[in-house]
Amino acid sequence: MVINNALILxxxxxxxxxxxxxxxxxxxGFRVITAGDGTVGLAHHLRLRPDLVILDIKLPGRDGYEVLAAIRRRGDTPVIMVTALAEDLDKLQALxxxxxxxxxxxxxxxxxxxxAKAVLRRTLGRGSEKMLRVGSLTIDPQAYRAEVESAAGPVMVDLTRTEFRILSHMAAGIGRVFERSELVDACLPEGEALNRTVDSHVSNLRRKLxxxxxxxxLVGVRGVGYRLDNIHGQ
Structure with a gap:
């Protein structure tokens, strides 16, 4: 997995x-380009297709939340928020x-x-990842796409990046119980190590599924964590 010479906006x-x-x-060894406001930043993102974006929240023009939402509508470019806003609510909103x-x-x-290196290691080089299937659920790690097969055809599951990471990570170990701490280490951004945050993501993921x-x-195991149960998915 090569991250040298990646372009960072x-x-x-x-x-x-x-x-x-x-x-x-x-x-x-990274290539770097900068923008002083959200509007210019989005223009650079569209034109240059960077490998990673480092994004402030309090920006002139369009703020960081607006810019992040626009980037997500375009695709899955990884984004690191760097901001003076330290409240948990600000972090949770960004995540x-x-x-x-x-x-x-x-x-x-x-x-x-x-x-930046850690995020790029997680996000670059996904081309070798294969489709994952759990009962009626199909997960495409390359396209960040999850679908449930129904009588009427496939139903898309609209997931956030973190929800998709959790689902993909658990799908690689069907029937195994994943502790909250493991899901934090494998799927959540560095520095966001709250078990209640995992519970929130899993709750949203379960509802969407x-x-x-x-x-x-997706089932909970009291006092331990969570597992994907293939029996219920068939």
């Missing part, structure tokens, strides 16, 4: 911060929209570089 309205982040990323990681200012630039016709596929 920094959308940050404070030039000093953008320069610091860019300098450290460049030292690690629910589809952020891959969330870093609070002030920060160590070395940490940004390390997190049920709505698509796969009720009972």
């Amino acid at each position: 920094i959308i940050e309205d404070e030039p000093e911060i953008a320069e610091i982040i860019g300098t450290y990323l460049s030292r690690e 629910r929209i589809g952020a891959d990681d969330y870093v609070v200012k002030p920060f160590n630039p070395l940490e940004i570089a390390a997190r 049920a709505a698509a016709g796969a009720d009972g596929l």
Whole structure:
């Protein structure tokens, strides 16, 4: 999995911060481009197709939440939020929209570089991943697509990135119980290590699967964690 020479777009309205982040990323071999507001950042994203976006929330023009939502509508470019907003609600909102990681200012630039590498390792090189099937559910890791087969045909399950990661990770181990801590390490952004956050994502995932016709596929194991139950999915 190659991450050298990846293109990273920094959308940050404070030039000093953008320069610091860019300098450290460049030292690690990444190519860097910057934008000072959300509108320009989205234009760069559309034109240049970066491998990763580092995104502030408080931006002139379109704020970070709007930019993140627009990027998600276009595809699955990984996004790291870098912001002074430190409340859990701010983090949860960003993660629910589809952020891959969330870093609070002030920060160590070395940490940004390390997190960028971690996110790129998770997101680049997915071409070798195969389709996963669990009963009536089919998961395509390359397309970030999940469908439930019904009598009327396939039903798309509209998932966030984190929900999709959790589902794919568990689908690789049918019948096995996954502890919350394992799901945090494997599927949630670095620094977002709250068990209640996992429970929230799993609850939303279970509800969406049920709505698509796969009720009972994802089950909880009291005091331990969760598992995908193939019997209910058949």
